[in-house]
Amino acid sequence: MNNDDKKTTLRMIPYGLYVLTADDGQGNIGAATVNWVTQTAFSPPLLVVAVKVGSSAYTVLKASGRFALNVLGKEHKAVAGAFFKPAVVADGRISGQAFTAGANGAPLIEARIGALECKVTGIVEQGDHHIVVGEVTEAHLAKPVEGRADMATLHMRDLGDNVFYGG
Amino acid sequence: MNNDDKKTTLRMIPYGLYVLTADDGQGNIGAATVNWVTQTAFSPPLLVVAVKVGSSAYTVLKASGRFALNVLGKEHKAVAGAFFKPAVVADGRISGQAFTAGANGAPLIEARIGALECKVTGIVEQGDHHIVVGEVTEAHLAKPVEGRADMATLHMRDLGDNVFYGG
Numbered sequence: 001m002n003n004d005d006k007k008t009t010l011r012m013i014p015y016g017l018y019v020l021t022a023d024d025g026q027g028n029i030g031a032a033t034v035n036w037v038t039q040t041a042f043s044p045p046l047l048v049v050a051v052k053v054g055s056s057a058y059t060v061l062k063a064s065g066r067f068a069l070n071v072l073g074k075e076h077k078a079v080a081g082a083f084f085k086p087a088v089v090a091d092g093r094i095s096g097q098a099f100t101a102g103a104n105g106a107p108l109i110e111a112r113i114g115a116l117e118c119k120v121t122g123i124v125e126q127g128d129h130h131i132v133v134g135e136v137t138e139a140h141l142a143k144p145v146e147g148r149a150d151m152a153t154l155h156m157r158d159l160g161d162n163v164f165y166g167g
Numbered sequence: 168m169n170n171d172d173k174k175t176t177l178r179m180i181p182y183g184l185y186v187l188t189a190d191d192g193q194g195n196i197g198a199a200t201v202n203w204v205t206q207t208a209f210s211p212p213l214l215v216v217a218v219k220v221g222s223s224a225y226t227v228l229k230a231s232g233r234f235a236l237n238v239l240g241k242e243h244k245a246v247a248g249a250f251f252k253p254a255v256v257a258d259g260r261i262s263g264q265a266f267t268a269g270a271n272g273a274p275l276i277e278a279r280i281g282a283l284e285c286k287v288t289g290i291v292e293q294g295d296h297h298i299v300v301g302e303v304t305e306a307h308l309a310k311p312v313e314g315r316a317d318m319a320t321l322h323m324r325d326l327g328d329n330v331f332y333g334g
Contacts, residue, residue: 001306005281005307006283006303006306008312009281009283009316010206010214010283010303010306011317012183012238012281012312012316012317012319013205014181014317014320015181036206037205038180038205038215039180039203040203040215040298041217041293042295042334043294043295044293044294046294046298047177047180048205050205050206050207050208071176116173124291126213126288126300127209128208128209128210129208131207131213131215131298131300136168139168139172139173141172148324148328149179150179150180150324153179153180153181156317161314161315166206167206167209
């Protein structure tokens with residue numbers, strides 16, 4: 001396989017940006033910017049998030065069996081950057097971001113255009129990121145969306161011409 | 168859960184468009200336009216495609232354990248439309264599209280900007296679409312890409328302001 005062709009072809013997949021959060025109820029909060037996300041079923045409403053093995057987000061969501069996917073909007077570039085680094089919980093904020101607890105206990109960060117609370121229905125333990133399957137149990141819209149909802153989302157390409165996570 | 172909020176928030180996830188193909192070597196070819204796709208690992212290179220249960224693409228890829236993901240470009244709107252309907256193989260074409268066989272036997276349609284050949288490494292049988300995990304075994308670029316690779320891809324929003332598959 002030609003490695004450059006593999007990389008370029010995989011980078012043809014477009015991505016949005018999200019902050020994945022989890023709270024195990026034992027004082028441990030995990031949070032990370034993720035982009036490898038897709039819905040996978042209408043009924044029940046399922047989605048997949050690929051999460052880096054060993055990250056705090058992975059460890060805490062695996063322990064709790066619940067997570068939230070906070071959808072970032074065009075105005076949240078700095079938030080995406082903040083959660084590329086390991087999450088720090090201090091002064092009632094996660095990596096500087098205010099949050100409230102969702103119905104499932106996972107943190108909903110204020111800097112979002114929407115959030116999906118999920119329960120984990122399966123994890124495929126293959127590769128350097130594992131495939132987390134989540135069923136949507138609650139949804140929150142920050143405000144009504146005008147036009148296409150996917151155009152309000154912060155996209156990977158909005159971070160710069162050469163910013164990719166994939167390939 | 169508020170159903171409208173769930174739908175709108177899920178539709179914040181941006182998608183590209185792809186034609187998933189498979190050939191079981193017994194005369195059965197499956198093909199379908201899909202958009203629920205994400206990479207899930209760098210090493211090995213894994214991706215997930217959610218495929219409608221009962222579709223020809225699902226049945227044939229499950230039997231063969233192999234598939235190809237043909238990435239559509241901005242110029243391939245009509246191809247996306249052709250594969251929304253059940254695939255018809257006639258005159259050496261699939262739903263009117265010329266193709267060649269990939270190294271893994273799956274059809275590579277000529278109308279593409281790239282293609283990823285995959286072997287199935289797992290299927291999560293949850294929901295009305297099942298989660299197919301594929302390891303990339305071969306990659307094909309139709310031609311060099313100028314600028315961001317994800318901008319050459321046909322996106323769901325390119326099909327119209329009100330065209331969605333998700334929510």
